[in-house]
Amino acid sequence: MNTNTWRLSGALALGLAAALVVAGCSAEREDDSGSGAAPEDCINAEQAQAEYLASWDSVSQAFGLDDLVPVEEEVCEVDASAFKADPKNGDTYQIAFAAQGPTNSWGTLSDEALRFRAAELGVDVLYAAANGDATTQVDNIQQLTSQDPDAMVVVPMGEGIAGQVKAAADAGIPVIVCSGILPASSGAVSTVTRQYDLLGSAYAEWVAKSIDYQGEVALLSGLAGVPTAEYQLAAAKKVFEKYPDINIVTTQYTLWSPTEAKTVAQNLIATYPNLAGIWSDSGYGALGVVQAYQEAGLPVPPITGDSFNQVLMDTQGTDVEFAFSTFPPEMSSTCLDTALSLLKGENVLNKVFIDSPSFLAADAEQYIREDCSGDLPVPSLAPEALLVQLGLCEG
Amino acid sequence: MSATGTRGTETIATAHRRRLDPAALAPIAGLAFVLVLAAVTTPNFYSPEVLRLVLFQAGIIGIAAIGQTLVLLTGGIDLSIGGVASLTSVTLAIYTAGDDTKLAIGILLCALAGVAVGLLNAGLVVIRNVPPFVATFASFVLIQGIIIAWTRGAPSGRTPPALGWLGTGRIFEIPVSIVLLAVIALVAGTVLGRSTAGRRLYATGLNPDAAARSGIRVGLVIAVCYVIASLSGVLVGLINSGYIGFVDAALVGKLNLDSVAAAVIGGIALTGGRGRIWQTIVGTLLLASMLTWLIQLGAGGGAQLVFSGAVILLAVLLQNGRQSLRALIPTKKGTQ
Numbered sequence: 001m002n003t004n005t006w007r008l009s010g011a012l013a014l015g016l017a018a019a020l021v022v023a024g025c026s027a028e029r030e031d032d033s034g035s036g037a038a039p040e041d042c043i044n045a046e047q048a049q050a051e052y053l054a055s056w057d058s059v060s061q062a063f064g065l066d067d068l069v070p071v072e073e074e075v076c077e078v079d080a081s082a083f084k085a086d087p088k089n090g091d092t093y094q095i096a097f098a099a100q101g102p103t104n105s106w107g108t109l110s111d112e113a114l115r116f117r118a119a120e121l122g123v124d125v126l127y128a129a130a131n132g133d134a135t136t137q138v139d140n141i142q143q144l145t146s147q148d149p150d151a152m153v154v155v156p157m158g159e160g161i162a163g164q165v166k167a168a169a170d171a172g173i174p175v176i177v178c179s180g181i182l183p184a185s186s187g188a189v190s191t192v193t194r195q196y197d198l199l200g201s202a203y204a205e206w207v208a209k210s211i212d213y214q215g216e217v218a219l220l221s222g223l224a225g226v227p228t229a230e231y232q233l234a235a236a237k238k239v240f241e242k243y244p245d246i247n248i249v250t251t252q253y254t255l256w257s258p259t260e261a262k263t264v265a266q267n268l269i270a271t272y273p274n275l276a277g278i279w280s281d282s283g284y285g286a287l288g289v290v291q292a293y294q295e296a297g298l299p300v301p302p303i304t305g306d307s308f309n310q311v312l313m314d315t316q317g318t319d320v321e322f323a324f325s326t327f328p329p330e331m332s333s334t335c336l337d338t339a340l341s342l343l344k345g346e347n348v349l350n351k352v353f354i355d356s357p358s359f360l361a362a363d364a365e366q367y368i369r370e371d372c373s374g375d376l377p378v379p380s381l382a383p384e385a386l387l388v389q390l391g392l393c394e395g
Numbered sequence: 396m397s398a399t400g401t402r403g404t405e406t407i408a409t410a411h412r413r414r415l416d417p418a419a420l421a422p423i424a425g426l427a428f429v430l431v432l433a434a435v436t437t438p439n440f441y442s443p444e445v446l447r448l449v450l451f452q453a454g455i456i457g458i459a460a461i462g463q464t465l466v467l468l469t470g471g472i473d474l475s476i477g478g479v480a481s482l483t484s485v486t487l488a489i490y491t492a493g494d495d496t497k498l499a500i501g502i503l504l505c506a507l508a509g510v511a512v513g514l515l516n517a518g519l520v521v522i523r524n525v526p527p528f529v530a531t532f533a534s535f536v537l538i539q540g541i542i543i544a545w546t547r548g549a550p551s552g553r554t555p556p557a558l559g560w561l562g563t564g565r566i567f568e569i570p571v572s573i574v575l576l577a578v579i580a581l582v583a584g585t586v587l588g589r590s591t592a593g594r595r596l597y598a599t600g601l602n603p604d605a606a607a608r609s610g611i612r613v614g615l616v617i618a619v620c621y622v623i624a625s626l627s628g629v630l631v632g633l634i635n636s637g638y639i640g641f642v643d644a645a646l647v648g649k650l651n652l653d654s655v656a657a658a659v660i661g662g663i664a665l666t667g668g669r670g671r672i673w674q675t676i677v678g679t680l681l682l683a684s685m686l687t688w689l690i691q692l693g694a695g696g697g698a699q700l701v702f703s704g705a706v707i708l709l710a711v712l713l714q715n716g717r718q719s720l721r722a723l724i725p726t727k728k729g730t731q
Contacts, residue, residue: 224700288639
């Protein structure tokens with residue numbers, strides 16, 4: 001090998017070493033953000049707080065958990081008198097909807113559930129799809145604001161849109177954050193979502209309990225840097241920290257793809273043969289894990305995720321232990337209801353935490369929909385007619 | 396093609412073949428380095444299970460990377476390969492609905508869709524002179540749009556079980572995907588290195604004007620490469636469908652990145668006309684080993700991206716450094 005080649009090899013080695021150092025130092029944790037407006041005087045705090053705690057109780061009972069401690073949230077009523085208004089144009093309210101867009105079945109159902117509800121209520125919808133991209137959504141919100149809607153519902157694609165949401169709020173448009181959270185500085189009046197902390201914590205508590213609070217655990221998150229994934233992951237890590245005998249051996253990202261999750265799981269099988277449990281934030285992740293272990297002829301460690309039809313069908317009749325919950329796309333209809341309540345002068349909560357079914361493997365069979373697409377989040381609260389219309393279920 | 400033209404291209408290719416740049420060995424050194432690092436830090440890396448994982452990943456990445464290499468050799472780039480793989484997965488699942496008897500026609504439909512995308516790319520690049528980056532990215536976006544419009548964002552359907560062999564099967568304990576890659580690499584390497592078609596391709600990539608003047612139908616050469624690249628995306632889509640048995644449209648962007656990365660890390664010039672299939676294979680093995688090793692190491696997603704990005708950057712810097720060095724050092728016949 002000549003000098004030049006040695007030099008190049010050395011450079012490659014140095015590059016790899018440098019990359020390793022940087023990689024080791026990389027932080028993937030985002031700061032927690034508040035959500036919804038921070039009221040000066042908390043109205044009807046007791047009842048609002050009770051509704052909040054109910055969503056935690058429901059998951060605790062479903063998963064059989066005693067140790068699930070709700071995170072502190074100040075939930076209050078928002079005085080809607082300041083937002084009461086007649087329709088700006090004609091007799092019908094116009095609600096702007098800055099949506100994720102139909103990039104997957106969740107996005108499609110989120111869009112269509114709001115439209116379905118709007119048609120029921122006789123409300124006009126000004127729709128703009130971000131196709132999953134925060135930058136596109138900033139433009140969308142700007143354009144929707146210029147059309148001066150009566151209110152705006154935003155499914156946030158990232159915290160980067162907070163400034164544009166603030167601009168819309170400053171323009172006198174009440175904004176409802178839907179199926180996600182934004183910092184309080186966004187000026188949103190209310191946030192309607194399934195709580196990330198709840199899902200992340202509950203899954204972690206269930207895994208901990210299932211493995212008798214000891215052993216090796218792997219964490220499978222969705223997409224690095226995306227708030228939906230990072231908030232849940234952070235909540236899970238906080239729970240596992242309570243248990244000194246639980247060793248988190250690795251944290252991997254599955255891109256919310258069963259294919260990627262399966263590859264990761266095959267690595268886990270080879271590297272950590274004594275893995276006791278797997279925390280996953282998604283059903284797609286769980287599906288990949290289940291396939292990898294089954295193909296290797298090994299028992300599947302207790303696993304978590306959000307429920308969708310295919311993973312329930314693939315685990316039916318097996319002894320796979322799992323705890324699934326849902327992040328229902330149909331909550332967009334509640335977002336619309338909240339916006340309309342405000343416009344009619346009815347008080348709403350500043351944080352509406354959606355409660356939805358959570359269940360263990362023993363109860364899963366009732367939620368399987370043989371007549372529906374494998375990609376359908378189940379149990380679905382969407383109207384049956386809508387599911388058929390979307391081609392997600394047979395008529 | 397005229398006799399003079401043929402001789403001209405043969406001269407270019409022959410000279411290229413004989414001149415083995417020692418710097419081209421850098422990817423091999425990189426691969427060896429990763430393998431040694433893996434041996435030291437994660438001894439389990441050399442277990443049969445993990446090696447099979449590396450080979451499976453290399454098969455997937457490598458097949459797409461060979462298609463990408465052909466396009467890169469023409470001086471282009473194909474950012475639609477991942478989209479084609481996704482379209483294949485969706486088309487197959489929707490058409491067959493998991494029915495084995497419909498598999499053959501389903502594969503034919505996927506291939507036709509792949510050819511159509513390849514021709515679209517070629518048409519934009521060759522006829523409309525759209526820069527390859529823009530043309531193929533537009534195709535990628537178009538495919539995504541078609542999938543969303545077709546499925547309303549909710550693709551459904553199962554992959555026929557008979558296809559499972561392609562994704563999970565083994566031949567003498569070796570994953571099918573790497574066997575396919577070996578066959579494809581052998582054919583591609585032979586065609587590129589030992590046939591007139593290969594010489595025409597190198598000539599087109601090195602200097603399309605000169606190639607055209609020597610009688611080579613440059614447009615046809617480029618078009619064929621884009622079609623083959625799209626078909627490589629179809630094959631990867633079929634393997635992925637067999638692997639998971641479920642419509643998975645989430646991997647499109649990753650395949651584009653991996654296919655370009657494998658070729659570039661191996662030493663295929665982004666400027667066209669330089670590089671061999673064996674280099675792409677080395678780049679593929681390096682990338683697949685590195686990604687698997689990082690997971691074994693317990694590195695998170697951010698660390699994996701940082702590391703992959705650093706290696707690609709290093710490969711590009713080495714390529715540029717080599718070219719700058721050649722430009723600075725005068726040879727007996729002048730500068731190259």
